[in-house]
Amino acid sequence: MAKFQLKINGKQLSVDVDPSTPLLWVLRDHLHLVGTKYGCGAGACGACTVHLNGNALRSCQLPVSAVGTQAITTIEGIATSETEMHPVQKAWLELDVAQCGYCQTGQIMSAVALLKRNPNPTEAEIEAAMTGNICRCGTYIRIKAAIQKAAKSTTK
C-alpha cells in the first residue's frame, strides 16, 4: 500500500492503494468515478479511455504509481460547466449515437482528445484515432458523424 496524490479533473484527490493498481480501478473502486469503464483490462477495447495531460490513454494499462503529478481528466470532468455539456457530448446527443452505451464514454474521451490536437480531422484521421475503441453495438457511423459535427461546431 502507498499513498498517492492524484490530480483528477482539476482537483487533488488522495488514495492509499497498491502501487501496481491500474488507474482504471483507482478511479472506479476507490474514487467512485465509474464513467470510466472496464472492458478488457488489456488495452484492447478503449472503454477505459481517460486523458493524461490531455492525451487519450487506456487507464487499464497505467499503474497508479506512474501517474505522478500529471493531470488526469475523466468523462466526469469534460463538461464545459456544471450545467453545460462538452460540444462532443452534445453532438453525441444530437445524433442519438448510443445503443447500450457502455463504450460511449471511452469513445467520447478519444474523440475529445482527437479534436483537441486536430480540430478538423479528415475521415481517415477520425478512423485512425478511434479504431482502438470498440463498439460492440456497431454505432461507428454515428460516432464518426458526431465527431464531424462537433468539429464543425467548435471551429466555425
Added chain:
Amino acid sequence: MTLLRRTKMEILKLHLKNAKRVIERTYTAPFLAHNPMEPISCFAHITDEKAFFVAPIQIPEMMKQNIVANLDIKPEQLEMKLARMGGGFGRRAYGHYIVEAGHISKKMKAPVKLIYTREDDMTNGIYRPTYIMTYKAAIDENNNVTALHVIGGGFPESPLHENRFPAGAIDNYLAESWELPTNITIGAYRAPRSNFNASAEQSFLDELAEAVGKDPLDFRIELLKKAKANPVGKNNDYDVSRYMGVLQLLKEKSNWGSPATKNAKRGVSAYFCHASYAAHVVDVTMKNGQPYVEKVVTAMDCGFVVNPEGAKNMVEGAVIDGIGNALYGELLIDKGDTAQKNLNNYRIIRHREAPKKIEVHFVQNNIDPTGLGEPPFPPVFAAVANALYKATGKRLYHQPYLKELNKQKA
C-alpha cells in the same frame, strides 16, 4: 424417419439422379462469443429478510425458480433491480451469475459484486454453436430447380428452420437435421440459428441463380412469385408478399445493377425471422487484398416503425455486427479451451472496418410492430459473401470469410 419423409426422400433421390445438373455445397460457421462490452457482473446482498440483486438480465422471470431453488430463499424475498446492460446479444439471457453472486453474498454475509474479467467471460461463455449445412439442388434441362435437399447439423443443435424459404418455392423439398452433443456450453446469440441458416441458404441461392443464368435478386423474386401462386406444402412460416416487398423496395432503393462507386462489387441477400423481413445490398471493394464493405442499402419490413430514429440506429448496428462476424468472428476451441481469451485476439469489427454509409429503408405499413433487434442481422453474412464472390471470383463457404479468402489465396 416417418413414411412421408421416406417418400419425400425417395422422390428427391430420383430427381437428383435424373437431374441435368446437381449442385451440392457445404457451409460451416464457428463458435462465436457474445462479448458484450460490459463483462458479466451481478450485485447481490442476501440477508435473513431478503435476497436483493442488481442484475443485468434479459428475462428475469425465467431466472426466478432457479434463484429461489438454488439459494434456498422464498419467492417473496426476491427483489431485483434491472440495471441497464452493456450489451447482451443473448448472453444475458443466461443468469447463472445471479445465482453465483447470491451464493457468495450468503457465505460472506455481505453485499457482494461478482465481476467476470473479459477472460472469464470469453473462456466460460455460452456461445453461438458451431454449425454445418449442406444444400443439394437438382436443375433440369430448362434451368428449373426441381429439387432441393437440405441437411443442417451442429454442436449441439441444428441450425435448420425447415419451413422457411425456399421451402414453398421448390416442388421437391426435404430438410433434415442432425445434432451431436458437446460439453461446450451454447446458447442464444442474436437471431439464434437464423444467423447461420441465412448465411448458408442465401449464399446457396446466389450460386443457384448463377447456375441457371439469372440475376440473383430477380431469381429470389421469381421463387417467391412461385411460392405465392403455387405454394408447395402448407407449413411455410413466412409471408410471401412481405418477403417480396422488401426485395422489391431494395431493388428500387439500391439502384440494383449499379454499385455506388466504380470499383465496388455488389451482393444481395434477404431473410425472414422474428416476424420481420430484411434484405441488404452490400458494396465491397478489395484494398491490398483486404475486403472492405463500403456501403450497405437495407430494406426492412418490421411493421409499424415505433421510433424511426432508434430503429435506424438498430439496423445500422445489426449490419455492422453482421459484417464483423461474417469477416472476422471466430472462437476456436483447442482441447476444450478457447484459443481466444480477450479482445486482443478475438476480433470484433472496428471503426475503420465499418461501412462509410448504411441506408435504411422501411416498408411503410400499419401492421402491428414486429421484431427489429435480430432480423436485419442474419442476411448480412451472405450479402457480404455474395459481394466478395463478385469482387474476387471465389465462392466462400466457411466463416469467417476473411480467413477463407486468405486460405484460398495461399
Added chain:
Amino acid sequence: MKSENKNQSRRSFLKVTSLTGGGMMIGISWFANLIPNEAMAHVADNNNWVQLNGFIKITPDNQVKIFNPNPEFGTNVMTSLPMMVNEELEADWSKVKVEMGDYDTPRFKSQFTGGSRAMAMAWMPLRTAGATARLMLMQAAANEWGVPVNELSVSKGTVMHKGSGKAATYGELATAAAKLPKPEKVALKKPGEFTLLGTPQKNKVGKEIVSGQSLFTMDYQVEGMLIAMVIHPPAFGMQLKSFDASEALKMPGIKDVFEFQVYKDGYVKAGFDTRTFNRLIAVVGNSTWEVINARKKVVAEWEPIQTTKEPVMARGGRRDEVIPAGLESTDEHFAADA
C-alpha cells in the same frame, strides 16, 4: 484505502443537487469521493407520486413518470416503450421522465428482452395503460367540473373543456383520478391518429450515458461492498478436484477463498439455466485489483469429467441432456460426418 473528504464531498454534492432542483446533473459523481448509488439514495425522491397504474406515476406538481418494463440492453426500449404509453396518455413527451421498472412481471405483464419481441408484446398493454390513465384523468376533470367526459379534450398533459374554458393539468387531477375505477374498455388510436409513435425521438437516457453516470451493474457500489470473482476449470470437459488457497488468503485485502456449487445436485435446469462448470472457486476481497492479483495465487487441481446426463426441462418436457466427456477441438467438430 478509504476515500478522503467523504463527508465534505457529500455536502457539496447535496448543495449542487438543491441548486438544480434534483434533476439530472452532469458530472455529479465528480464532485464527490462518494459512492454513486449512495448518491442516488441521497437525491431521495421526495415527490408525492400518485400511481395511476403499473406504468404511470404523476405528482401533484405535474411531473409525469413512465416505467419501462423491459430490461434495456441497447435496443432503446427505455424510449420506445414509454412512447407507446404516452401516445395514449398524451402527457408532454419532452417533459416525461422514464424509469426502468424493477423485476415485477405481474405488474408489467411482460419483462422480456429477447427474440425481438419487445415491440410486439408491449403494443397492446402499454397503449392500453396510457389510454386508461388518460380516461381516468378526464373522468376526474368531468366530475370536478360537472360536465360530460365526451366534451373534454387533452393536450400535453392538460385536460380542457372548451365550453367553459376550464383547464387542469394531469398533476392537479392525478389524486382524484387514482381513486376512480379503472375503465373496463378503452378505444385505442389508429395508426393514422398517432402523433408520437412513428416520429423520431431521441434516447431518453442519452444524457446519463454520455456523462458517464452510474447506470450499469458494473458501476453499482454500496458502502461495505465486497468484490468477488470466480475461478472455473481451464477447459470444457474438466472439473475441480481440489485447491490450495493458503497463498491467496495472505494477499492484501482478501476476505475469503472458497469452493461452492452453483446448482444443487439433481436440479432440473430450465432453458436459460445453462451453466457448464457447476463447482467454482470464489475469491472475495475489498477491491477488484486485489482480487485479480489474489486469484492468480490460488493453486487448483482439475480432473476430466465423466460423461453425464443432466435433467433439463425444455421444449415442453423433461429430458436428460448428455454432457460428453473429453476435451473437444474445433478441428474434430468440422471433421464430423453428418
